[in-house]
Amino acid sequence: MSHNTTFPAVRDITAAEQRILNSCDSVFEEVLEFTENMVSQYGVLNHEQGVLDVVEDRLTRLDLAPQRVHMKHHALCSHPLYAPVDWDHDHKYNLVSQLNPGAAGKSLVLNGHLDVVSAEPSDMWSRPPHQPWRHEGWLYGRGAGDMQSGVAAMIYAVHAIRHAGFTITSPLTIQAVVEEECSGNGTLACLNQGFGGDFALIPEPFGAQIYTGQVGVLWFKLTVKGKPAHVLDTSAGINAIEKLQRLIPWLKGLEAELNEHHRQAPYDTMAQPFNLNIGKMEGGNWASSVPSHAQLEARIGFPPGMSANEIMQKVSDCIEEAIAKDPAFADQRPILRFHGFRSEGHLVDMKHDGIRELSAAHQSLTHAEPAHYLSTCTTDLRAFHFYSRTAGTCYGPVAQNIHGVDECVNIESIRQTLKTYALFISRWGQLESRS
Known part of the structure; x- marks a missing residue:
């Protein structure tokens, strides 16, 4: 057009x-x-x-x-x-x-x-x-x-x-x-x-x-589970909040990839049109217990011409790569869910x-x-x-x-x-x- x-x-x-x-x-x-x-x-x-x-x-x-x-x-x-x-x-x-x-x-x-x-x-x-x-x-x-x-x-x-x-x-x-x-x-x-x-x-x-x-917009949720324990020995547990945070650099990498390789006209005039936002995080239930669960909700933009299925696959592939390369996820896989916006640009x-x-x-x-x-x-x-x-x-x-x-x-x-x-x-x- x-x-x-x-x-x-x-x-x-x-x-x-x-x-x-x-x-x-x-x-x-x-x-x-x-x-x-x-x-x-x-x-x-x-x-x-x-x-x-x-x-x-x-x-x-x-x-x-x-x-x-x-x-x-x-x-x-x-x-x-x-x-x-x-x-x-x-x-x-x-x-x-x-x-x-x-x-x-x-x-x-x-x-x-x-x-x-x-x-x-x-x-x-x-x-x-x-x-x-x-x-x-x-x-x-x-x-x-x-x-x-x-x-x-x-x-x-x-x-x-x-x-x-x-x-x-x-x-x-x-x-x-x-x-x-x-x-x-x-x-x-x-x-x-x-x-x-x-x-x-x-x-x-x-x-x-x-x-x-x-642009297109996709919303998704990521949930991870840890292992609860008393803080007298935090090494006995697995901190789900800290574990969840390990996924954010991988998502930022996907954001960078979209902006580096998918900025076609007219969005090629912008340095970063496709933005990732970690909009919400929650987890744990007690300050003196190692948290057993954590969840984030995020939004990522994607270019016109890319389908909702394509961006969902990219997010899924990103998390799969994190699981494969980060031993913190060897015991239990994060759960990825798509909800709300899956709107193409x-x-x-x-x-x-x-x-x-x-x-x-x-x-x-x-x-x-x-x-x-x-x-x-x-x-x-x-x-x-x-x-x-x-x-x-x-x-x-x-x-x-x-x-x-x-x-x-x-x-x-x-x-x-x-x-x-x-x-x-x-x-x-x-x-x-x-x-």
């Missing part, structure tokens, strides 16, 4: 479009208040109900008729894009609002996730992470940037058009999903139940730029009409060409690409410290996202004036 885009000439904003942009300004304070309401629910994994309730209520109040789209585990788990997880999500659901399903015209999907990652330890934050606050042009709180402000902007872009006196007559679908941060199964459930479109737009917090591609089709129209909307508002952003993470965009070869991209607010301490989003960048989405929707789809 080419990453060279021929940008269209800047289009003047029409009187009708200006009405829509003025409407965006008039509802903007509601966008911020809606974002703060979502942030205050702290929708971490398996505790998303509060934020779902907030969004369902707001969609209803905006006359956007939300419906609950359940995860349906049995229907999902046989799908090749399903990411196996350790928890039950049969009781979970996403929220979908459909305008004009089956109508003539190009269809559009606006997709955003409601779930957030843990903010622990919360005492590192300036204020409690689930109590949003504004300071010097930034809105703070877990999820403010990633990505509840974007969800608010995309929903209110639709509302602003209607508030300005227009009716959207072409097909448009809003998806507010769960489990983006760990599996992507929420968006997959929506697509698997027929809620697709011709183009997908996701307001992830990468700023007012065109998202051009993303892809590049965005930069010649698609949707990309050109989004670029044109950006130019009309800013009088400048949009920058491009090549990502070293993953988003739910992959589900649209691999499920139905639906084109799409990300374009959203500017955030800082996402997944970190004092996460925040630039308030004016939310306004920019709101207006760009409203202008894009008005040009991509079909509108009728009610006045």
Whole structure:
């Protein structure tokens, strides 16, 4: 796929479009208040109900008729894009609002996730992470940037058009999903139940730029067992925590190999696009006992074009080599399990009409060409690409410290996202004036 885009000439904003942009300004304070309401629910994994309730209520109040789209585990788990997880999500659901399903015209999907990652330890934050606050042009709180402000902007872009006196007559679908941060199964459930479109737009917090591609991501767990003993003679035991740590250099070697030998264009311009992260470790049960068990959870990135099976095999081969060469594993083999993300990377089709129209909307508002952003993470965009070869991209607010301490989003960048989405929707789809 080419990453060279021929940008269209800047289009003047029409009187009708200006009405829509003025409407965006008039509802903007509601966008911020809606974002703060979502942030205050702290929708971490398996505790998303509060934020779902907030969004369902707001969609209803905006006359956007939300419906609950359940995860349906049995229907999902046989799908090749399903990411196996350790928890039950049969009781979970996403929220979908459909305008004009089956109508003539190009269809559009606006997709955003409601779930957030843990903010622990919360005492590192300036204020409690689930109590949003504004300071010097930034809105703070877990999820403010990633990505509840974007969800608010995309929903209110639709509302602003209607508030300005227009009716959207072409097909448009809003998806507010769960489990983006760990599996992507929420968006997959929506697509698997027929809620697709011709183009997908996701307001992830990468700023007012065109998202051009993303890496693959694999999650895995490694568990080792040791031999418990009293610390009066530690040599009588085998320390599982220390034993587990011996595997990390081997995994770092795999990371180095991926970055040295698999950095093909466009990722060849980056020194290290494929990152290993040891995200969680636990083990033992008593400070004065040699620990008998330990486990780590990790994430590794891999290049577009490499399949999930290929990267899983590479991780497996890496551990097998460690077992063969390190005598510490002679007595008992580590247990390797894959869970959560097994998501392949892809590049965005930069010649698609949707990309050109989004670029044109950006130019009309800013009088400048949009920058491009090549990502070293993953988003739910992959589900649209691999499920139905639906084109799409990300374009959203500017955030800082996402997944970190004092996460925040630039308030004016939310306004920019709101207006760009409203202008894009008005040009991509079909509108009728009610006045």
